Amino acid sequence: MTAMGRGGPAGRNHQIAVLVLEGAKPLDVGIPAQVFSHRPGMPYEVRVCGAAPGLVTGGDGLAYHVAEGLEALERADTVFVPGYRTPADADPPAVVVDALRSAHARGTRLAAISTGAFALAATGLLDGKRATTHWHYTGALRARHPLVQVDGNVLFVDEGDVLTSAGAASGIDLCLHLVRRDHGVGLSNEVARRLVAAPYRSGGQAQYVPRSVPEPLGDLFAETRAWALEHLAERLTLDVLARNARVSARTFSRRFVADTGYTPMQWVLRARVDLARELLERSDLGVEQIAHEAGLGTGTNLRLHFQRILGTTPTEYRRTFAP
Incomplete structure (x- = not known):
């Protein structure tokens, strides 16, 4: 992934289409609609559509009345496919699969939340690529679409123009990831604060980690991460972080990887790069x-880490994302 932004044509907000299929899960539908909802400073517009206008039966006893059909995909810059019930029983209707293929051929970005990955896999666009879905359905996705490289132990997978995510909460992570890709870390952090969500969780973080230590320890680690974000200019070592969390360095390191998908020092480095990104933007x-x-430390270090992590330079990043 590079740091370069992506939006709609000049002078137009980025158009998001949320494609509601039969059995759509309510939370999965609501996540992109809420994250990308148009408001001051938010350069997106959201349309919710279905295979055809009218009533769509959803999951969990809910139904959706959508005003638009698949023609909404023709104007979209990004299409989200929320998760839906019984995805392993049958592919979506052929007209839906064809519309997704056509949208992708026009350059539209496709993203799936949870079992929406089955719909993207039905298009063949995931063949030979990594993808994920809710951990409960990873086996079914492998069986139904054996050419897809299913990774059941990550929150989301970014393959550039086709993205997939795990269960509902990881859909928020995927949406924030796209805001970061499109418009930088500053706007993504603003959206996260509005949602009262973690600003960024690694896509490589495990979906499901059995807990072998008391759950309250997780609160200590969250407090330590929050403390570290306020002290990034200071010397932060594994021992310093572990001491703040009141555990041994070994315990801290092991649990930190499980919680974030990064080692403590990898996380600190990325937090520092994110702070640098926001300062460049604002x-x-x-x-x-x-x-x-x-x-x-030095501008040389900053340039080195920007190139390694973001694939760009601080100057190019500022040119792309600064007002």
Whole structure:
């Protein structure tokens, strides 16, 4: 993934289409509709559509009345397919599969939440690519679509123009990831604060981790991560973080990887790069000063980590995302 943004044509907000299929799960439908809802400073517009206008029977006793059919996909820059019930029983209607293929051929980005991955897999666009879905359905996805490289132990997978995510909550992570891709870390953090969600969870974080330690320890780790974000300019080592969490360095490191998908020092580095990204977006500070404020030491270190993590330079990043 590079840091370069993506939006609709010049002068137009990025168009999101949420495709509601029979048996659609309510939370999965609501996530992209809520995250990308148009408001001041939010350069997206959302349309909810179905295979045809009218009533769509959903899951969990709910139904949806959609005003548009598949023609909404023709105007979309990104199409979301929420999860739906009994995805392993049959593929979506051929007209839906064809519409998704046609949208992708026009350059539209396709994203699935949970079992929506089955609909994307039915198009053949996931063949030979990594994908994920809710951990309960990974075996069924492998069996029904053996050419898809199913990874059942991650929150989401970004294959560029086709993305998939695990259960409902990871749909929020996927949406925030796309906001970061399109418009930078500053806007993504604003959206996360509005949703009262974690600003960023690694796509490689495990979906389901059996807990072998008391759950309250998770609160301590969350507090330590919050503390670290306020002290990024200072010297942060594994011992310093573990001492703040009041556990041994070994315990801290093991649990931290399970909680975040990163080692503590990898997480600190990415948090520092994120702070540098936001300073590049929202201030006119020079690269050397930003490197100091973010705890990266020198401009040379900042450039090195930007190139390695984001595939771009601080100057190019600022040119792309600064107002």
